[in-house]
Amino acid sequence: MTGAAPQPSAHLHDAGTVVPGEPWSTGVARGDDGAVRVGGVDVRDLAAQHGTPAYVLDEQDLRTRARTYRRAFAEAFAQVGADVDVYYAGKAFLSVAVARWVHEEGLRVDTASGGELAVALRAGVPGADIGLHGNNKSDDELTTALDAGVGRIIVDSLVEIERLADLVASRGGAPAPVMVRVTTGVHAGGHEYISTAHEDQKFGLSLAPTRGTADTVADADDDSPAMTALLAVLARPELRLLGIHSHIGSQILDPSGFAVAAKSVLALRARLARRTGVLVAEVDLGGGYGIAYLPGEVALDPDRIAKEIAASVADSAAEVGTDVPRFSIEPGRAIVGPAGLTLYTVGTVKPVRVDEGLTRLYVSVDGGMSDNIRPALYGARYHAEVVGRLSTADRVLARVVGKHCESGDIVVHEVLLPGDVRAGDLLAVAATGAYGRSMASNYNLLTRPPVVAVADGASRVLVRRETVADLLALDTDA
Ligand SMILES: Cc1ncc(COP(=O)(O)O)c(C=O)c1O
Numbered sequence: 001m002t003g004a005a006p007q008p009s010a011h012l013h014d015a016g017t018v019v020p021g022e023p024w025s026t027g028v029a030r031g032d033d034g035a036v037r038v039g040g041v042d043v044r045d046l047a048a049q050h051g052t053p054a055y056v057l058d059e060q061d062l063r064t065r066a067r068t069y070r071r072a073f074a075e076a077f078a079q080v081g082a083d084v085d086v087y088y089a090g091k092a093f094l095s096v097a098v099a100r101w102v103h104e105e106g107l108r109v110d111t112a113s114g115g116e117l118a119v120a121l122r123a124g125v126p127g128a129d130i131g132l133h134g135n136n137k138s139d140d141e142l143t144t145a146l147d148a149g150v151g152r153i154i155v156d157s158l159v160e161i162e163r164l165a166d167l168v169a170s171r172g173g174a175p176a177p178v179m180v181r182v183t184t185g186v187h188a189g190g191h192e193y194i195s196t197a198h199e200d201q202k203f204g205l206s207l208a209p210t211r212g213t214a215d216t217v218a219d220a221d222d223d224s225p226a227m228t229a230l231l232a233v234l235a236r237p238e239l240r241l242l243g244i245h246s247h248i249g250s251q252i253l254d255p256s257g258f259a260v261a262a263k264s265v266l267a268l269r270a271r272l273a274r275r276t277g278v279l280v281a282e283v284d285l286g287g288g289y290g291i292a293y294l295p296g297e298v299a300l301d302p303d304r305i306a307k308e309i310a311a312s313v314a315d316s317a318a319e320v321g322t323d324v325p326r327f328s329i330e331p332g333r334a335i336v337g338p339a340g341l342t343l344y345t346v347g348t349v350k351p352v353r354v355d356e357g358l359t360r361l362y363v364s365v366d367g368g369m370s371d372n373i374r375p376a377l378y379g380a381r382y383h384a385e386v387v388g389r390l391s392t393a394d395r396v397l398a399r400v401v402g403k404h405c406e407s408g409d410i411v412v413h414e415v416l417l418p419g420d421v422r423a424g425d426l427l428a429v430a431a432t433g434a435y436g437r438s439m440a441s442n443y444n445l446l447t448r449p450p451v452v453a454v455a456d457g458a459s460r461v462l463v464r465r466e467t468v469a470d471l472l473a474l475d476t477d478a
């Protein structure tokens with residue numbers, strides 16, 4: 001996570017335009033009266049109608065981003081003669097409406113649990129347009145996926161391959177469509193990308209053979225976990241091997257890792273073909289497309305990145321003498337992240353002397369680490385603005401904090417806010433649409449905020465606010 005210097009943004013952009021380096025959704029604009037509108041709805045009305053804190057999701061912004069990714073990748077891969085599927089990674093945020101929106105925009109849905117799968121199915125997304133991920137899927141999750149006829153199950157271990165095949169054998173029916181998740185040694189995103197043979201983490205099956213390297217090993221001697229898993233899938237008639245999957249990381253702003261991963265995956269595909277005669281039809285390079293969280297931080301451009309990835313997949317395929325496979329990606333954050341903001345009400349304001357002569361204004365809001373764990377978990381940086389009115393007061397160094405009993409309960413580490421920020425002000429934090437509500441908790445038994453969609457001047461609750469009654473209902477002694 002980068003930490004750019006905070007900049008004032010008293011003037012939000014004009015609604016409907018994507019401004020590079022702008023963390024707000026395209027439907028955010030300040031009205032003449034100084035209050036901000038989102039999707040044409042005044043934030044004061046949103047607060048009055050739905051309360052705070054509330055996640056606000058700009059439907060048109062989300063739909064536009066989904067459509068843009070779909071178009072950019074379809075066009076880029078058409079140039080190299082291949083078809084593309086874009087799967088929206090539901091882990092970033094999934095509700096029935098969002099699953100419907102992305103599906104209407106031509107995306108499929110990637111799920112990573114029985115819960116996400118249930119929401120996608122309830123939305124009416126056909127099983128064939130759904131993928132199921134997970135490094136430790138339960139038999140129940142696998143059974144639900146088979147019942148729904150999901151388009152692909154991305155397997156992550158030898159144990160899972162045998163378990164899934166046994167499950168299919170016990171039920172009868174068509175072979176399960178399977179992709180094998182591999183690790184290429186490329187790790188990109190929050191950290192600098194490194195190219196090592198092994199990854200010391202739980203996901204995927206490594207490309208590294210025990211003797212030699214993936215590049216030098218003779219085809220027949222490749223005993224890498226990835227090759228072993230591909231052979232294990234081919235050995236089971238209950239499974240149909242669709243392809244190879246690789247996900248290199250998240251919030252990637254330097255795209256060079258995708259080309260390295262593409263090269264490794266295409267080489268593995270060719271090695272498998274030489275060894276078995278089976279050239280798998282599909283390759284997926286996962287998600288991870290980075291967005292702007294702070295003013296001045298520039299998101300990956302979908303058109304540029306799609307062209308670069310298509311070119312590297314085509315080059316890598318040519319290098320190993322194969323066709324260009326059907327290709328897919330799984331963006332989550334890039335679709336829903338910028339479309340969301342969190343609306344809070346300021347409760348207390350406290351100047352704290354932090355260093356000689358330096359004062360930081362601690363601005364406490366009515367939520368915190370339970371509605372956005374990312375600052376505490378990853379040191380993630382966000383941007384905030386007073387949105388219920390336009391203040392011309394000089395800006396001061398502020399830290400936005402929550403109401404939890406943790407000093408690490410920080411919402412925005414550093415931001416310049418108007419010096420007259422006060423109790424009752426509405427404050428919005430930008431780009432919280434991804435991994436905000438989906439990673440929310442009930443810490444301190446706070447109730448999780450609603451997700452409110454805005455479009456064309458109207459708002460609608462997608463996920464209602466939790467109540468204390470909800471919490472008490474879970475307690476069997478209450
Ligand atoms: C397999 C897989 N696909 C897709 C994603 C979505 O990533 P992002 O939201 O960064 O696009 C993730 C999360 O990092 C993932 O693990």
Ligand SMILES: N[C@@H](CCCC[NH3+])C(=O)O
Nearest residue numbers: 091250251374434435439
């Ligand atoms: N949850 C993470 C990203 C990981 C996504 C899942 N592989 C985030 O908030 O940035």
